[in-house]
Amino acid sequence: MYENILDAYQVDSTYMPILMLKAKVESDMKKYSKAEITITKIAELGDSSFFTLKNLAIAKHSNGSYLEAENLFKKAYEMDTTDLLLNLVYAKTLQNVGERNLALDIINKTIKLLYLPDEPVASFYELAGDIYNSGNKIDLAVENYQMALEKDKKKMNLST
Secondary structure (H helix, E strand, C coil): CHHHHHHHHHHCCCCHHHHHHHHHHHHHCCCHHHHHHHHHHHHHCCCCCHHHHHHHHHHHHHCCCHHHHHHHHHHHHHHCCCCHHHHHHHHHHHHHCCCHHHHHHHHHHHHHHHCCCHHHHHHHHHHHHHHHHHCCCHHHHHHHHHHHHHHCHHHHHHHC
């Protein structure tokens, strides 16, 4: 696949979708030096999207350019605070530049994203139970209702 991307890149080295695909594949292959060059070209062509900021920051972090990565991560984080990979590598970068308190703040906010309060989660389980029940999948309905009861302490206290 990468060879096909390189062929397309040879035809038009300024076509943004090809550049973005090339950068993504290079990052996925952990060829961060190549990815950094490609994403830098994307930025030089005027793209300052979340994709560009995030992936350039990750490439710079992976290449040891932590201060440059920190500035890019900050801009990307301002655009989206819910991207788990961004938050993880941003926190690592902050740790590397001595910004431990900010790193911990990002980690704690991210953990809250990962672990929703039990009551809304219980509502999703209850709805799944209702859907399974209406489709006559009783075993799955019961399983989801039990999960809802486990997650929602108020309902559990009412049922005892």
